[in-house]
Amino acid sequence: MPNTTRSCLAAALLSVxxxxxxxxxxxxxxxxxxxxxxxxxxxxxxxxHAHLWDLLHxxxxxxxxxxxxAGWGTSFLPDYGTYLSSPFAPLVxxxxxxxxxxxxxxxxxLKTAVSAAAMTFLLRRLGPGAWWWAAVLGAxxxxxxxxxxxxxxxxxxxxxxIAFPLLCLVGEWVRxxxxxxxxxxxxxxxxxxxxxxxxxxxxxxxxxxLVRLATTDSLRARTLARAAVTTTIGIGLTAPxxxxxxxxSRHAHPGLVRAFDPAAGTDVLAxxxxxxxxxxxxxxxxxxxxxxxAGTLLFRRDVPGRERWLWAGLCAAVAMSLQWGPTHxxxxxxxxxxxxxxxxxxxxxxxxxxxxxxxVSHGLPDRRALLGGAGVVLALAAGALPSPxxxxxxxxxxxxxxxxxxxxxxxxxxxxxxxxAALLVTGTxxxxxxxxxxxxxxxxxxxxxxxxxLGVEQERRAxxxxxxxxxxxxRVDTGLPRFAGNDPLLLGGQGAxxxxxxxxxxxxxxxxxxxxxxxxxxxxxxxxxxxxxxxVFGVGARWRDGAVHRTETYLxxxxxxxxxxxxxxxxxxxxxxxxxxxxxVYEAPRAGACPVGTEVFLWAPDASGRARLGTRTAxxxxxxxxxxxxxxxxxxxxxxxxxxxxxxxxxxxxxCLDHARLREAVTALRAKAATSVRPTADGISATVPRGPGxxxxxxxxxxxxxxxxxxxxxxxGLLALPTASTGTGTVDCVFRPPGLRAGLAAGVGSLAILLxxxxxxxxxxxxxxxxxxxxxxx
Numbered sequence: 213m214p215n216t217t218r219s220c221l222a223a224a225l226l227s228v229x230x231x232x233x234x235x236x237x238x239x240x241x242x243x244x245x246x247x248x249x250x251x252x253x254x255x256x257x258x259x260x261h262a263h264l265w266d267l268l269h270x271x272x273x274x275x276x277x278x279x280x281x282a283g284w285g286t287s288f289l290p291d292y293g294t295y296l297s298s299p300f301a302p303l304v305x306x307x308x309x310x311x312x313x314x315x316x317x318x319x320x321x322l323k324t325a326v327s328a329a330a331m332t333f334l335l336r337r338l339g340p341g342a343w344w345w346a347a348v349l350g351a352x353x354x355x356x357x358x359x360x361x362x363x364x365x366x367x368x369x370x371x372x373x374i375a376f377p378l379l380c381l382v383g384e385w386v387r388x389x390x391x392x393x394x395x396x397x398x399x400x401x402x403x404x405x406x407x408x409x410x411x412x413x414x415x416x417x418x419x420x421x422l423v424r425l426a427t428t429d430s431l432r433a434r435t436l437a438r439a440a441v442t443t444t445i446g447i448g449l450t451a452p453x454x455x456x457x458x459x460x461s462r463h464a465h466p467g468l469v470r471a472f473d474p475a476a477g478t479d480v481l482a483x484x485x486x487x488x489x490x491x492x493x494x495x496x497x498x499x500x501x502x503x504x505x506a507g508t509l510l511f512r513r514d515v516p517g518r519e520r521w522l523w524a525g526l527c528a529a530v531a532m533s534l535q536w537g538p539t540h541x542x543x544x545x546x547x548x549x550x551x552x553x554x555x556x557x558x559x560x561x562x563x564x565x566x567x568x569x570x571x572v573s574h575g576l577p578d579r580r581a582l583l584g585g586a587g588v589v590l591a592l593a594a595g596a597l598p599s600p601x602x603x604x605x606x607x608x609x610x611x612x613x614x615x616x617x618x619x620x621x622x623x624x625x626x627x628x629x630x631x632x633a634a635l636l637v638t639g640t641x642x643x644x645x646x647x648x649x650x651x652x653x654x655x656x657x658x659x660x661x662x663x664x665x666l667g668v669e670q671e672r673r674a675x676x677x678x679x680x681x682x683x684x685x686x687r688v689d690t691g692l693p694r695f696a697g698n699d700p701l702l703l704g705g706q707g708a709x710x711x712x713x714x715x716x717x718x719x720x721x722x723x724x725x726x727x728x729x730x731x732x733x734x735x736x737x738x739x740x741x742x743x744x745x746x747x748v749f750g751v752g753a754r755w756r757d758g759a760v761h762r763t764e765t766y767l768x769x770x771x772x773x774x775x776x777x778x779x780x781x782x783x784x785x786x787x788x789x790x791x792x793x794x795x796x797v798y799e800a801p802r803a804g805a806c807p808v809g810t811e812v813f814l815w816a817p818d819a820s821g822r823a824r825l826g827t828r829t830a831x832x833x834x835x836x837x838x839x840x841x842x843x844x845x846x847x848x849x850x851x852x853x854x855x856x857x858x859x860x861x862x863x864x865x866x867x868c869l870d871h872a873r874l875r876e877a878v879t880a881l882r883a884k885a886a887t888s889v890r891p892t893a894d895g896i897s898a899t900v901p902r903g904p905g906x907x908x909x910x911x912x913x914x915x916x917x918x919x920x921x922x923x924x925x926x927x928x929g930l931l932a933l934p935t936a937s938t939g940t941g942t943v944d945c946v947f948r949p950p951g952l953r954a955g956l957a958a959g960v961g962s963l964a965i966l967l968x969x970x971x972x973x974x975x976x977x978x979x980x981x982x983x984x985x986x987x988x989x990x
Contacts, residue, residue, distance in 0.1 A: 222347035234649020247665035255697030275893025283710030285911035290460025328354035339573030355645035356561035357497030372409020375402035379417035399446025416559035448962030455955030481596035494554035500613035505568035507588030686752025722929030727785030729842025770886035786867035795877035806868035821859025
């Protein structure tokens, strides 16, 4: 087996062994009773992969452009480009649908292994060194603290961990003037897999390329231009996905905007140690062998001075850039993220590994250099001691690792001693990485929002929802209690619940006006359990109190409303619901109490606590700007004069729903509703009665809809168009995500430029034709 192949395979196996051993030690899924369902892993990544499974198996409502299952109908391509465009994501189709959590875990471990192999291949490409050193350092990169603490529950970010060494490899091809066709294609794959972390990896690879050019005396304007062209073409090839993603973000409900607050220096140094954890500090740990070898560069007289100082300077510059506001913004596409502010930390780990390999490629350090490198490591550890993040276990692991690696470097480098050295260094890597994994597993569950794992109860709900499915005649809602942020994608149905970075602003605004609730500052929408909104949006069945409840009080997906201006919402969600329905169905409380026989609804968006009506209670979880409590039912008014008790916390309003009036309103609207409705993978068509009025589709009026080649309108936040534009009484609406056409044009243009560039390179590389022989007369 060639040494490079052996190194890559060993690195991949080491990374898998360390991750699985750490999870097993923490008794975390799939090796124990503790679950992994925290934060966005449960709310977004697992449900989106479940939806991808449905798409690949032909079981989804919608297609690659339009998702009919979540948010009452939303654009899917931006979500695909953000969460599912990794080349590893389709592997979920190989697993049973019920084992989607196993599939996501398997993909996570696989990405870690591939990142180890990719870095190892790059190291072998950059310079000479023992095959096992390349494997250990490559695996050290894949098992950095960022990967084990952050990437493991944000698996889409792990594509950036793979992208960094691949983009550095592209930089080597650019430096050597090789592979003009493959280089842009690799850039395209990296950016398509996850553009967010690929952007950070591209910045890191650019810095590495500058160092490589400077240390090899090949820093020329022509090379830099070739690098820029390669990168630009590669990114251009991803434009059909990338442009809709960016425009989807522009139409999304805005997240929290805040200033960057750098972490304390002692905490930053503490995160260089194994087995530490904190959400708001950079997870900069990398096996002790890495900073030790990188530190020896400063004391290596046998290494050219330019290499020593440039690599050391790059490591220091990247580390400091994590803490400075302007460079922090550059790393994060000029916007401080809502979550962890150190998402670029994997680049620092990669640069440290490259510096360590630079030391190895010049031979292992002598005792003087080794002593200096150990001093650097000890100084960093000493600086971390005041931090509360430092534990006794972290110090013991770091100390033992330093002793083991230093001892391995002091051993003779031949015969059996080489094997002992390899075991000492490999054991340090496995021990520290497994311990860091286990520590992070336990701390995440204790500190982050967690959700129940998929189990028998969720399977029962999914089966009941499937049995009640009547799409497109009516929608089935996943209901309450909520399991995760994207229950319709995970459990089935066609509900309002939806959580994404691309949650449309119009959807959040409409849902809020109708009394809906949300978390995550308006991007995590809750399903409203209300008969009026169910009627308007065609919900004919929903999960409630452990079973599916059906109703006949719902409208078809397409209705025709009387002529007149569209509804204009005001401060009262009860009045807004009536405006959208077109009928008065609520009564106001009399002397503070609802009439007997009406259903009592409470709207108190800022309240947090327990509301009460007699013996009936409901829990509210409000508190803006993070959360808004949904309008909730307190049951039917049984006793005259009983008032609603509202927990403190801002505005509140009580509405008394008359179900008889609601049934009358629905019956009247059904008489003018569509006679047939046909949702498609990229639109909807229907047959409606002729006559004046406005056709209203029970879907949010998001950007990208066109009906009968005419601009659409908004009817209380819903998709609408005048009946005059339907002509024959047939409605045909098509959805194209904003930016799709421009992205396709840019992608085709980039491909054409790439092919022309390749053809020009081939012509330049052809040898010149030999001149014809000259005939001379004798």
